[in-house]
Amino acid sequence: MEIIRVENLGKTYKIQKNNQGFIKSFTSLIKKEWEQKVALDNINFTINKGDIVGYIGPNGAGKSTTIKILAGILHPSVGQVLVNGIVPYKERIKNARRIALVTGQRTNLFWDLPIIDTFNLMKRVYKIPQDKFKKNLDMLTDIIGVGEFINTPARQLSLGQRMRADIVAVMLHDPDIVYLDEPTIGLDVVAKDSVRNFFKAINEQKNTTIILTSHDLEDIERLCNRVIVIDNGKLVYSGDIKHLMSQYGNEICTLCITVEDDTEDFEIDGCDIERNLNKLKLKFNRNSATPPVILNRLLERGIKVVDFTLNEPCLEDTIKVIYGSKEVGEPIHK
Numbered sequence: 011m012e013i014i015r016v017e018n019l020g021k022t023y024k025i026q027k028n029n030q031g032f033i034k035s036f037t038s039l040i041k042k043e044w045e046q047k048v049a050l051d052n053i054n055f056t057i058n059k060g061d062i063v064g065y066i067g068p069n070g071a072g073k074s075t076t077i078k079i080l081a082g083i084l085h086p087s088v089g090q091v092l093v094n095g096i097v098p099y100k101e102r103i104k105n106a107r108r109i110a111l112v113t114g115q116r117t118n119l120f121w122d123l124p125i126i127d128t129f130n131l132m133k134r135v136y137k138i139p140q141d142k143f144k145k146n147l148d149m150l151t152d153i154i155g156v157g158e159f160i161n162t163p164a165r166q167l168s169l170g171q172r173m174r175a176d177i178v179a180v181m182l183h184d185p186d187i188v189y190l191d192e193p194t195i196g197l198d199v200v201a202k203d204s205v206r207n208f209f210k211a212i213n214e215q216k217n218t219t220i221i222l223t224s225h226d227l228e229d230i231e232r233l234c235n236r237v238i239v240i241d242n243g244k245l246v247y248s249g250d251i252k253h254l255m256s257q258y259g260n261e262i263c264t265l266c267i268t269v270e271d272d273t274e275d276f277e278i279d280g281c282d283i284e285r286n287l288n289k290l291k292l293k294f295n296r297n298s299a300t301p302p303v304i305l306n307r308l309l310e311r312g313i314k315v316v317d318f319t320l321n322e323p324c325l326e327d328t329i330k331v332i333y334g335s336k337e338v339g340e341p342i343h344k
């Protein structure tokens with residue numbers, strides 16, 4: 011079931027022109043000059059209920075601008091957005107009741123108050139009935155673990171602890187849609203993991219729709235079943251991750267093998283082999299060969315395999331190719 015529809019979305023910011031040189035800067039104090047910055051240009055996509063979608067693109071691509079429009083914070087310059095049947099920037103309060111917005115750089119917690127006080131405030135703001143509040147607080151505390159610092163003021167928490175508390179605060183009212191704008195920025199590996207596991211669990215238990223922007227592509231690979239890629243305000247790809255990788259020919263796996271003895275030169279169909287004494291690196295396209303077949307070929311030659319590891323292609327490599335090779339804003343052909 012469709013929950014978000016974005017049609018011909020465009021956003022242009024009006025920014026003051028920066029003039030260089032003393033006279034020009036002085037004149038601009040008296041007579042302001044403006045220029046237009048196109049942040050989003052004809053973006054179209056839909057998102058279904060229960061999807062976890064990665065919204066990715068390089069710095070300045072327009073990700074946060076889109077999230078802010080979907081959350082009802084910004085008006086678009088052109089186009090239409092429907093979230094849960096509501097135009098978010100026209101019915102901001104109605105929209106806010108059904109969404110949660112988590113941004114890695116800003117906190118929703120009251121700095122000097124114990125975090126439980128922020129949770130209680132959320133209960134009043136969202137008019138959450140006591141039994142639902144208690145049930146949700148217990149469940150959220152249990153999954154993400156804020157129990158041990160629930161009475162500590164936000165300013166005394168570490169970044170990871172604050173992030174977890176922030177997440178609990180915005181999830182208490184059972185939002186249908188969660189927008190995560192770089193939720194794991196600055197977190198250590200353990201904290202990142204707990205944030206990812208948390209949203210995975212919430213999605214499974216409550217069928218919550220999640221839209222995630224992150225420069226940490228592991229977040230995207232671990233959580234998302236679909237990605238939307240934007241670049242310089244233009245949509246360049248919308249679809250699943252595997253398809254995106256295959257579009258960029260990034261299907262090369264590497265099998266690193268340690269063999270018992272130094273081997274003679276040999277070849278295996280479809281494999282590019284690098285040898286260094288008893289270490290072998292076999293590169294192959296995963297559509298034309300599989301590790302068991304390759305290992306069998308080695309055994310047939312009497313080569314004794316002591317150890318092996320398989321490195322599969324990752325999203326990061328694909329994204330490097332996309333950001334590096336493509337003309338800005340050029341679509342990825344499906």
Ligand SMILES: Nc1ncnc2c1ncn2[C@@H]1O[C@H](COP(=O)(O)OP(=O)(O)OP(=O)(O)O)[C@@H](O)[C@H]1O
Nearest residue numbers: 023025047049067068069070071072073074075076
């Ligand atoms: N309030 C604003 N006023 C003027 N220009 C803005 C404003 N906010 C964003 N922009 C510009 O719009 C473009 C898109 O910005 P946006 O913050 O949406 O990018 P982003 O994809 O979230 O980038 P990042 O990965 O760095 O967070 C950028 O060129 C940015 O400079």
Ligand SMILES: [Mg+2]
Nearest residue numbers: 073074075191
């Ligand atoms: Mg951003």
